[in-house]
Amino acid sequence: MNPCGVYANHNVRLAKINVYGFDYDYTLAHYTPALQCIIYDLARNHLVEEHRYPDSCLNFQYDASFPIRGLYYDKKMGYLLKLDLFNSVQPGGCFFGRRRLDEDELESCYPGKHVSAEHIRNLVPLMDLFCLSEVCLLADVIQHFVNQKLRFDCTYVYEDVQKCIKYIHTSGNLHREILSNPAKYLQKNETGQAQNWRDLFEVVIALSDKPNFYHSQRPFRAYHHKKDVLLFTKVESFEPHGVYYHGCLKDFAEITKWKGSEVLYFGDHLFSDLRGPAQAGWHTAAVIRELEREISTQNETEYRFQQARYNKLKEVLGKFHGRSAAITKEENNILGELRELRSKSRQAMKEMFNTNFGSTFLTDTGKESAFAYNVQRYADIYTSRLENFLFISSDAWLFSPLNVKILPHHIKVFPAEKEGGQLTIQ
Known part of the structure; x- marks a missing residue:
């Protein structure tokens, strides 16, 4: 193959x-392994500085050999799981921190090694490449707490780690770090280069808030490049080389008049990027x-x-x-x-x-x-x-x-x- x-x-x-659409991260742009390390480091530091986790957590280092994409975190039990299509746990595919559960432990937690329909609500999917650092940090924190014999709630640990991962994205900290050294974090690719990247696209949308973009009623706002501000006027058409913020699928379809059957959308995240377009009748492509x-x-x-x-x-x-x-x-x-x-x-x-x-x-x-x-x-x-x-x-x-x-x-x-x-x- x-x-x-x-x-x-x-x-x-x-x-x-007739229409090709693209997500940005890990679809148009691909990153070096250094990105996972900096995500891990920034989230770890925020966990200590803002959430008052032990200073000893600052010694943690990202381990690229530990995680894969597509795992699930059990918020109730604190386990990282690899499941099959029937929601059965893979033998040897259940970890508490960095410790693999043996067959007897797995059977006692999940009878028949199967996650019941009632328990499935406790599972959080970790499906995109940004989740690799999150998986590693979750496992390291839990293992550290176990080693130190500290009492903790597995749900709170997940929520704190998830907040830290989200913060470094929304605060701009990760963005600024990448901009400070693009060669370190971005994989260079000259395929399809143009003098101005906006020449390649009819419509550019930023901060769309996927997957909410596909079912919300949030209006578009035009971005004024020279003034670096969002305009207050209602967006009724997309201007050539323009950049637009927010928006929703309903308004997008009304403005462009593009039919779902003629659109092919590329993305890397199966839920945030592709589930919404698939349900809306677009063709979808996973990278x-x-x-x-x-x-x-x-x-x-x-x-x-x-x-x-x-x-x-x-x-x-x-x-x-x-x-x-x-x-x-x-x-x-x-x-x-x-x-x-x-x-x-x-x-x-x-x-x-x-x-x-x-x-x-x-x-x-x-x-x-x-x-x-x-x-x-x-x-x-x-x-x-x-x-x-x-x-x-x-x-x-x-x-x-x-x-x-x-x-x-x-x-x-x-x-x-x-x-x-x-x-x-x-």
Whole structure:
């Protein structure tokens, strides 16, 4: 599979698309790993300075190896969870602070390792790339409180961390930090450069307050670039090269006269960016940077071998358990060995992505993750970066492949050629 491919969950005919819209962060603009570090540092400092958390928290450092996108935080229990599409917790995918819960602990908290419909209201999705620093800070604070034997409420910890993350964005602190050193935080990309970025867009909207933009009644306000002020006059049309603040989808549709079926909107956040447009009848495209690494890993011979071995072991074990005859002691010993081999293959595949949570798109058992499920729900098409569309005709018809169990970029695994062309189980 092509790491830079464009994949379709639903058929989209680009010849019918007349309007292309784009989110900014992690869609048009992509950031270096240094951004996660500065978000973490600024939020950590604010947590200590304004929320009076212990000064010892200032020693925390962002750990890029810990989180992945698409996790959930249980506000009641304080757990970080990786779920599948059925809201079942991935084995080994539940952390309290930095400690992984064992199987017995997981079963006692979530019977059957499933999050009930009643309990699901306690979960907060952490779906965008800005959440990586938030996940890490949550885990570090909880682990520190546990180590220091401090009593705390898991909901309050989440609310405080979330307030700090929000503050560094709304206060302008993060913005000023990025502007102070763009080369440090922004990935340079000369593709499609123009002398003035506003020449590339018919309409530019700032501070739209997504996802509220899609269902609010907030009016647009025009921005006067030279005076650096918002005007008081009612916005009844969008002027060329103009910049507008706030607004709502209802007014946007009335002013532009664009029909939803002719609009394709790109974004990275499945809920804030894409759920609203999808519900409004727009076509949607998700930009998912992790896709390149995920597919590259899937393409590796070792991964294909481990996945094929895992699937074969799963098939053999299923046939054993499907028999009506009683299992002998010798057969039971063999079953134990097969389960151990299956567990080793599962762990090997997981560690190729992330040692704590595994793949962003798959659970360790090969099921669709909750993140992947939401990609299916809210994105007609998805890719790793916008530049990938340069290799596709503007008249192309993007088809969803038939008989796809998970997402279109997932490969169909055949036995890998290893050890003389044979798939061996040993």
